Amino acid sequence: MPPTDAAALTARLIRCPSITPEEGGALRLLERELSAAGFDCVRVDRGAVSNLFARWGDKGHARTFGFNGHTDVVPLGDETAWTMPPFGAEEKDGFLYGRGATDMKSGVAAFVAAAIDFVRDTPPDGAIVLTITGDEEGDAVDGTTALLDYMRKRGEAMSVCLVGEPTCPDRMGEMIKIGRRGSMTAWFTVTGQQGHSAYPHRARNPLPAMARLMDRLASHTLDTGTEHFDASTLAVVTMDTGNPATNVIPAQSRGTVNIRFNDSHSGASLTDWLRSQAESVAAEFGVQIDMQVQISGESFLTPPGPLSDLVSGSVEAVTGLRPVLSTTGGTSDARFVRDHCPVVEFGLVGKTMHQVDERVEVAQIHQLKDIYTRILRDYFR
Known part of the structure; x- marks a missing residue:
């Protein structure tokens, strides 16, 4: 044949x-x-x-x-x-x-x-x-x-x-x-209090908290690589508020990050780190931050x-x-x-x-x- x-x-x-x-x-x-x-x-x-x-x-x-x-x-x-x-x-x-x-x-x-x-x-x-x-x-x-x-x-x-x-x-x-490398995605929802943009003291704006959290995560060096792996990376892939009004402080904002990680980390250890950062920012700004995580693979x-x-x-x-x-x-x-x-x-x-x-x-x-x-x-x- x-x-x-x-x-x-x-x-x-x-x-x-x-x-x-x-x-x-x-x-x-x-x-x-x-x-x-x-x-x-x-x-x-x-x-x-x-x-x-x-x-x-x-x-x-x-x-x-x-x-x-x-x-x-x-x-x-x-x-x-x-x-x-x-x-x-x-x-x-x-x-x-x-x-x-x-x-x-x-x-x-x-x-x-x-x-x-x-x-x-x-x-x-x-x-x-x-x-x-x-x-x-x-x-x-x-x-x-x-x-x-x-x-x-x-x-x-x-x-x-x-x-x-x-x-x-x-x-x-x-x-x-x-x-x-491993892969995981984390979704954050920051909840504050809606209000009039002319009276920001009467609202709790979730956007500065989201910006601080995303900057803190993206600016952090996870590691510098290992014997067989390049350095781990974290990318901010979206931040969404969906607010069409210029005179309204919104109640919520959402942001998502994707992490590709080497053998210095596990999905569980990175989840703990993300949660600690979210809790720190939430306390700093007086807002609530909820997090969901999906680990696609170690x-x-x-x-x-x-x-x-x-x-x-x-x-x-x-x-x-x-x-x-x-x-x-x-x-x-x-x-x-x-x-x-x-x-x-x-x-x-x-x-x-x-x-x-x-x-x-x-x-x-x-x-x-x-x-x-x-x-x-x-x-x-």
């Missing part, structure tokens, strides 16, 4: 309009392809989210290599700004265009194609597990977590896992992610070792570049997998992900399949 064409499979996936949380036919397509290749496939749908679990080889084998990825994509944005149909998968000048071309239908197609050809041509002494979700770009509540819950209940396990997210900033092969690190060496060696063999081991960027579903088994991330150049006219260099898709194939070969050698 001819090799599975990862670029052609990417194009077929792009044509599935899987804007999160819509499945759009993408997982059904992969289920057909993998089932025909001898993989045992189970749909693990939860809530409004579709997920796919696929395994080749015996359940519970001591050597089980896992891949993780997602087929859901972000919304199109201004569709009139696209010069190519966002779900057309049209090719031009060596690039394949469409929403999800980079993030990350190409990565899923590459590891699916690599796995199918590998088990057909050189059946390993072990198992391969693919966990593919439709909820990475959404709330990430019923996606990879649902797949891991399914695996736990049925005694399924991965020995190691590779997440196929785009990881390279500019050149194919230059970066592997061995961890990620920081994690897979220490450099056998898994990163395996992936780095394969990347270097195919691209000629020895990748940097990094923890930069936002969050990914690796934050969930890390509680299951050692996990790293490697994928394509991510320059156009989430942009209008998102596109992927076709040659890189084939390179990525070659890298994933070599990783499988060396792991099961």
Whole structure:
């Protein structure tokens, strides 16, 4: 049989309009392809989210290599700004265009194609597990977590896992992610007392308190970085009052901050710090400050070792570049997998992900399949 064409499979996936949380036919397509290749496939749908679990080889084998990825994509944005149909998968000048071309239908197609050809041509002494979700770009509540819950209940396990997210900033092969910073968001509501702007002494203005709190948080240096992580960051992302009147002091103001934190902190320790700052400002201004926090994920690190060496060696063999081991960027579903088994991330150049006219260099898709194939070969050698 001819090799599975990862670029052609990417194009077929792009044509599935899987804007999160819509499945759009993408997982059904992969289920057909993998089932025909001898993989045992189970749909693990939860809530409004579709997920796919696929395994080749015996359940519970001591050597089980896992891949993780997602087929859901972000919304199109201004569709009139696209010069190519966002779900057309049209090719031009060596690039394949469409929403999800980079993030990350190409990565899923590459590891699916690599796995199918590998088990057909050189059946390993072990198992391969693919966990593919439709909820990475959404709330990430019923996606990879649902797949891991399914695996736990049925005694399924991965020995190691590779997440196929785009990881390279500019050149194919230059970066592997061995961890990620944590992420959390805090919403503050400052409540004072409404009044006439000509008589401010008869009101309690929440705005100066909000300004003081936001400035205090944004001006604070959380840390200067650690051995494997850049410095933690805090960004004020919005302050809203919604007051159209110039002669009214409003009763409430709302503000939101987002924190990306390294292994110097935990979500709980930062929550305590935020609460202490809010309480201090509330006492200073005589207002009430309520806070809500959502922790999207804790920081994690897979220490450099056998898994990163395996992936780095394969990347270097195919691209000629020895990748940097990094923890930069936002969050990914690796934050969930890390509680299951050692996990790293490697994928394509991510320059156009989430942009209008998102596109992927076709040659890189084939390179990525070659890298994933070599990783499988060396792991099961």
